[in-house]
Amino acid sequence: MDAGQGAQGGGATSPTTSIRPGTGNSYKRKRSGAEFESSPGSGGEENEDEGERRRQPGVKRACNECRQQKLRCDVVQDPFTTCSRCNRLKLECKIESNFKRVGKRSKHAEMEKQIDRLRRQLQRAQAQGFMVEDDEEMESPMGNGVYSRNNQSFMGSDEAVSSLLHLKQGGSYSLPRIVYEIENVGLTEDATNHLFNEFWAYYHRFLPFLDSLQSPQHYYQQEHLLFWAIISVASRRYTVDPGLLTSLSGPLSRLLWQTVGGVPNNHFVVKALCLICTWPLPTSTTSTDPTHILNGVMMKAATGIGLHRPSHTQDFSRVSVDLNKEQLHDRVTTWAICNIVAQSNGTGYGQPASTLYDWTLAVRPGDEGPFKLSPELEARLKIERFSDKISKEMYSNASDPRGLAGDEMRSMLTRVYRREFNELQVDILSRDHLSPIANLHLKAAGLHLRLSAFFDSPTTIGYMDDLMGLWRAAIAFLDLVFEIETASAESMPSGFLRYATNYILQMMFAAGFTLLKLLSSFFAREIEFERGRQLFHRTIQAIRSMSVINNDLPWRLAELMVQMWNGARVEQRSQMQQMRDNGNSNSNGHDRPTVIDDTLQLKVRCRMSMSLVFDSIWRWREEFQAQGRGSIEAMKNPTNPDSAAESSASSTHMDSTLIPPSQTSSSVHNQNQLQSQLLSAANTAAGSLTPNQSHHGLPSGMMGGVGYSESNYEVFDPLNWMLDGLVDFPYSYAAVQGLEANGLG
Known part of the structure; x- marks a missing residue:
């Protein structure tokens, strides 16, 4: 109803009130209503002031104290004279034009x-x-x-x-x-600032796309999920409260899915997803790890709000959107980070990456506008685009049920991408102001390329050369990891692995499994065994240092890799092989040529370059289930990787399958037969788990530093341990101890 209609309704009413026409005592109701509704910033008292001034022509305006109490005031403004009430009550009498009453009710x-x-x-x-x-x-x-x-x-x-x-x-x-x-987790301002400083100092360099000059309060106002994602990443090494990450995992997961379900999202939610996919929350099994799903959610949320078309965001919004240059650059950077994270996770999990490299992320020399990325992100984006080409060309063949390119095509693609990798390496290393992390991702891309050697058959032309290239790629990646780890530069302080991303951890496992498989095969004669052995042991220690929660996946995986090394008796086999080679050389004057077999062939071939890891899982599990069961108590103490060399007298159940009791080494025939059995069994047992595989209970070979003890075996279900774990993260160390004590771990 407009003002004219209100006047015709019988009783005139002010447009600022809600009094119904025709009601009596309108002035009294208006006064009482204003008194109840008044609050700082409200304009209810303005009409009262007008009426008060009309009633008291000699008084232009009441003082603040009298206006607050709605009392008559005899203050004189010119010359200023304190009112009688303020004078009597010893109050400060003053008149302010912007004074607002505060309603008592x-x-x-x-x-x-x-x-x-x-x-x-x-x-x-x-x-x-x-x-x-x-x-x-x-x-x-x-x-x-x-x-x-x-x-x-x-x-x-x-x-x-x-x-x-x-x-x-x-x-x-x-x-x-x-x-x-x-929920039940809270932070003070000091704790929040401390955690944010930890994030900027140690984690942000791995994914540099947030503004460190913005305050925590600013991030909290932008998006709660982004704020708590930063806190969760920083809490991974928060020594002040080591249990903070465990406490945050549940509430953050619920907030995550609640926020994702509340479509449409904004680009701050996409930023939070980038962080969570880069440093996932702890999980106990691959079946409960949502990272691959969140990668898809991240990309779909980004395209849903038009991040891939940042200069045409209006086409994806119901309201008018006018972005300035800074806001446009922020969205371009976020879109680049989405593709970097999606590609690295696709590579690490052996899954197709839902990336989209189009005009927005194209390299345009000389472009200094909002679409220009920082040198660090531009280098990282080029590396991930290279990895994307490898995955799509080598492992996405529409003519093959497993997506694999044929042997000849893969061999040709390997040669082409080798040259492209060398060119990319020259380009990256020639750039200034790049952190060592960019070079580390470059080496990881090289390993991603060379892992295709495990798909070759022994009859493929250049098979040994491809294996040698794989060996060198694994060595180059791990050497750089440890070089950065021990460096003390300002841009990269020592101990960076404690804060590294999940992708770096996954590639370390791929490199470690590569060493284990090659050192346990016929190819061990072609490489420096001692260097490989030392590097493998350093990898074990590095993976242990990346453990965030007691008995989490990195720790258990490291224990499992040691068990496989010891169970396969890699070092003993190498010594026996060297003795045999020396004997052949002395008698014949030259070394016997390497006998190539099919022990490096993979059964699992649908997980792209990470098929080696998944293949090792199933090989190890089949051998383990067939030959014996392990002890949960094995997880309490780290195993010494050198223990296998000292445990020949007291072998484990698995070791006993490698060395039949009737075997002796009294003759050359028996010795050769022993070597053959060791070789076959070792390649069957040389498997491992992925960074996302759960580990509830491990063999007794992880119990101490002197191999395995058959008397310590307890019954546990390796299927539950690997796939359906009994304990879900987050859990406290006390809870884990209780489960282990009851034989439920």
Whole structure:
């Protein structure tokens, strides 16, 4: 109803009120309504001031104190004379043109709500273990910015909660103010700043696309999920509260799926997904690892809001969108990061990557506009585009049920991509101001290319050359890893592996499995065994250092790799092979040529370059299930990789399958037969798990540093251990110990 219609309704009413026409005492109702609804910033008192000035022609305006109480005021403005009320009550009498009344009723209602809320929080705090003491002062339960109780993190409320927990006049608990909360986890401002500083200092260099100059509050206002994603990444090595990551995993996962389901998303949600896919939350089994799914969600969310067409975002929005140069560049950078993350995860998981390299990410020399990426991201993008070509050309053949290119085609593509890789390497290394991480991803792409050698048959032309290229690629990648790890440059402080991404971890496993398989095969005669042995052992230690939570996947995988090394007796076989070669050389004057067999062939061939890893899983599991069962207690102490060389007298159940009891080495015939059996069994047992495979219970070979002990075997189901784990992350170390003690790990 407009103003004219209101005038015709019988009783004239002001357009700023909600009084119905025809009601009596309209002025009184208006005054009482304004008193109830008034609040700072409201304009309800303006009409009252006009009426008050009309009633008192000699007084131009009441003072602040009298206006607040709605009392008559006899203040004189010129010359200024204090009103009688302020003079009598010793109040500061002043007149401010921008003064706004604060309604008592609304203020009281707000205070009542706050008191009720604080009472509920006090009850919750008491129910969760906090004690309110009257006789003695209680220490703060939050010394490091996070409430801790029962191995979990708890967020309190605010400074008012401190007063309520206090309950003793004159005392002081000095509880810090909680500023951020997600379910039962809370952070103070100091803890938040500490975590953000950790993220900028150690993690951001692996994925440099966020603005370190923005405050945590700014990220929280942009998107809660992005804020907590940064916190979760930084909490991986948060020594002040080592259990923070475990406490965050559940709440963050629920917030993640709730946010993703609330379409349409924004590009801040896409940024959060990039972080979560790069540093996934801990998980116990491959069946519960959502990273590959989140990769697809990330790319679909990005294209759904038009990140791939940042200059035409209007086409993907229902409202008008006008981006400035800085906002446009932010979206271009986010889209580039999406493709980098999607490709690296596709490579690491052996799955097709849902990348989209189009005009937006094309390299345009001389372009300095918003579409120009930083040198670091531009180099990373070129590397991932190279990896994308390898995956699509070698492992996406529409004419093959497994997607593999034919042997001849793969051999030709390998030669072509070898030259392209060399050109890419020259380009990357010639650039200035690049971090060592760019070169590390380049070496990982080279390993991704060379892993195709495991798909070749022994009769393929250049088979040995391809294996040698694979050996060199694995050595080059691991050498650079350890070079960066021990470096102390300002751009890359030592110990970077503790903060490395999941993709680097996956490629380290691929390189370690490559060493194990090659050193356990006929190809061991062609390479430097001692160098490979030392590098394999360093890889084990590096993977252990990347463990985030006790008994998590990196730790258990390292233990499993040691068990495979010891079980295959790689070093003993190498020594026997060397003795045989020396004997042949002395008698014949030259070395016997290497006998090539099919022991390096893969059964699993549908996981692209990571098929080696998945193939090793099944080979190891089949051998393990067929020959014996292991002990859960093996996880308590790290195994010495050199223990196999000292355990010939007391072999394990698996070792006994490698060396039949009736065998002796009294003759050359028996020795050769022993070598043959060792070779066959070792290649069958030389398997491993992926970085996403779960590990609930491991063989007793991981128990100590002196091999395996058959007397320590306990019954466990390797299928449950590998696929359906009994314990899901996040879990505390105490919980794991309890499960192990009860034989349930």
